[in-house]
Amino acid sequence: MTDTARRQIVAANWKMHGSLDMIQGYVGHLQPVEGVELVLFPPATHLAPLVSALDAVEARVAVGAQDVHDKEAGAYTGEVAATMVADLGGRWAIVGHSERRRYAAESDELVAAKVVAAFRAGLQPVLCVGETLEERQAGDAEAVVARQLSCVTNALSAEAIRRLVVAYEPVWAIGTGHSATLAQVETMHSAIRRVLNDAVDGEFAATVLYGGSVNEKNAIELFSSSLVDGALVGGAALAGERFMTIARAMHEAGRAAG
Numbered sequence: 001m002t003d004t005a006r007r008q009i010v011a012a013n014w015k016m017h018g019s020l021d022m023i024q025g026y027v028g029h030l031q032p033v034e035g036v037e038l039v040l041f042p043p044a045t046h047l048a049p050l051v052s053a054l055d056a057v058e059a060r061v062a063v064g065a066q067d068v069h070d071k072e073a074g075a076y077t078g079e080v081a082a083t084m085v086a087d088l089g090g091r092w093a094i095v096g097h098s099e100r101r102r103y104a105a106e107s108d109e110l111v112a113a114k115v116v117a118a119f120r121a122g123l124q125p126v127l128c129v130g131e132t133l134e135e136r137q138a139g140d141a142e143a144v145v146a147r148q149l150s151c152v153t154n155a156l157s158a159e160a161i162r163r164l165v166v167a168y169e170p171v172w173a174i175g176t177g178h179s180a181t182l183a184q185v186e187t188m189h190s191a192i193r194r195v196l197n198d199a200v201d202g203e204f205a206a207t208v209l210y211g212g213s214v215n216e217k218n219a220i221e222l223f224s225s226s227l228v229d230g231a232l233v234g235g236a237a238l239a240g241e242r243f244m245t246i247a248r249a250m251h252e253a254g255r256a257a258g
């Protein structure tokens, strides 16, 4: 198939935060940013009201779920299927966030099944990968991320692998205020692209985001790298104006897609 171009994406993971009031204030800050796709990941309960609020102001901002179930339907109390997210106007899904891997004991195999379910429902998955501090200190960061990625790529066609968006999110950098250094991010993003290229047996323009304590200040340096296609942002993206500042930093980095 024809190669897909690298995308520039700034996404907000609201985690278990948000309310109808917050949505009203948040959407008032949103504006299009040329060349940058904006995506919001609210809690599943707030997906539909957020889609409506964005439609009302004609914001060109996509919405996604923070997780999806791997099955299409069934007796899975409390779970949300990828098709339900799509039904509500969601277009994206985070899969394999480290908080899901940790608190819901999600295995690499389950994450792979969820990525398949997201694609099947027509959602764009953002696959999160990343090592713990112990794994990094043991010198295993690249091996851990390669294992997480390979489990998913083994479940996908070459075409789906090319459409995957990957977020490198070192567990030790999430919510800690300590972002990875640019050198660490570049090393890991290169390693991720090698695994993806090997999986399709050829080079392609993989879109790889960074996540882990991104804020308005460090975003400028991170986005200056041609290896960083954007960010998945937690805490700093809980306020619409801060999210927009980070999104504009991606645009101002002036990086041509390719």
Ligand code: PEP
Binding pocket: 013, 015, 169, 173, 174, 175, 176, 177, 211, 212, 213, 214, 232, 233, 234, 235, 236
């Ligand atoms: C995240 O939730 O994916 C994340 C990166 O959070 P934070 O930006 O708060 O570290």
